[in-house]
Amino acid sequence: MKLSESAVIDELQRLMATLPQLPNAIWLGYSGGADSEYLAYILGLFAKKFPEWRSRIHLLHIHHGLSQHADSWAQHCCRSAQAAALPCQVLPVQLQLGPRVSVEAEARRARYQVIAEQMAPGDVLLTAHHQDDQLETVLLALKRGQGPKGLSAMGNCQRFMGNCWQLRPLLNFSRAQILARVTALSLNYVHDESNDNIRYDRNFLRRDIVPKLKMRWPELPATISRSAALCAEQQQLLDEITQEKLQPLLDSCRFTGAPLLALAGLRQFPDRWQRQLLRAFIEQQSLPLPSMVQLDEALLQLLQSDDDAKVHLKFGELELRRAYGHIYAMTALPALPASQPLTASEQLALQQGTLQLPLSAPLRQLNCSLTDTGPRLALYALVLPLSLSYALPGSLRCHPHYRDKARELKKIWQEAQVPYWLRPRIPALTSADGTLLAMAGLFVDKQLLAAEQQPGIALSLS
DSSP states (O other): OOHHHHHHHHHHOOOOOHSOOOOOOOOEOOSSHHHHHHHHHHHHHHHHHHHHGGEEEEEEEEEEOOSSTHHHHHHHHHHHHHHHHHOOEEOOOOOOOOOOOOHHHHHHHHHHHHHHHHOOOEEHHHHHOOOHHHHHHHHHHHHHOHHEEEEEHOOOOOHHHHHEEOOTTTTTOOOHHHHHHHTTTTOOOOOOOGGOOSSHHHIIIIIIIHHHHHHHTTTTHHHHHHHHHHHHHHHHHHHHHHHHHHGGEEEEOOOTEEEEEEEEHHTTSOOHHHHHHHHHHHHTTOOOOOOHHHHHHHHHHHHHHHHHHHOOOTTEEEEEETTTTEEEEEEEOOOOOEEEEEEEHHHHHHHHOOOEEEEOOTOOOOEEEEEESOOOEEGGOOOOEEEEEOOOTTTTTEETOSSSSSSEHHHHHHHHHHTTTTTGOOOOOTTTOOOEEEEEEEEEEEEGGOOTTTOOOEEEEE
């Protein structure tokens, strides 16, 4: 395919036409390198041809701070954007580097994270990936032993951070074609010296391997792109079937709203589908996938441990837990919240039924409402001062409104099927002497229940 500015503009329009609706804004990940410089130039022409888009195009340069030239690159991007009459914003990022942390992967994570923070749902991110990038990505996927999803590599149009889109209008063109147009247009661009360091796998492929492959098979980038597209098509079909099988197995936690995967349903499938469904469940929550070996180990422990076993598996940022016949996928939980006395204003809001307090993850918010229906705490029980207490001992005897007799809190947790890691995080409303008045989202002390048709305070979780 011949590369021209009009061809790229046509491709951009075609890709946007495939979206459910036109975006409110277009964002360009603008490094200032040859590829992104050309795409920035294209956007300048696009804004001239379609003036209604000019105020909705934004160039974003991410300042990683890794090179001594980083400041001059940012200045270059701002000058080029000004020449194209487009706004350019420079955004610094702080990388979280450490042992066994890939600089490339961490820079990409930080870059995409800060870009996503600027975008609104439905917006579009443009990146200047091209055919040679696609070839490198497929080779890296093969090196890592990835399946059809990894070999699908990069698509022209993909979801980005859940509710946005990433478009790659240069993906059908080669690096050589882009450099030829950049030269013909006399576009200035920056050179990142880290691209010369073959310690990084992609640079090693780009400098030492891909040129030899292309010398032997000049059409290899195009044919690999076709293979990636076929893998993507097959993966899409698999995803559709997977969702059909996964949907009946899903539930949600009554306390946090988090998705749950039913163990009994998962056990009905052969091993290969158990792996596929667990992967899909994890991906659905935008969590990192474990390796194939880790996934098999996880399934072994999740499916075959005793029903009352506290299964808790950690694979990097991913944590898998099991409770009451369901699998939970999450990231690490924050430190346990400390019990806290309610301030005077919070106690007043509580008595009026308007109190709303943020809670520690995986909970979100405590809500208090004044109502005359349902289980509710009698107003006379709200004797100040009051506190929100956490991690109450399991031996504490309490008397939920729905039970005839009092029982230890540990047994109440079990009856209500509250996951063991969530129990110390659910707030209890307590009086000055430590008396448990109500447990948010669970029960009110039976002796303090509001009388029929009398107003009271209901505590719920969201």
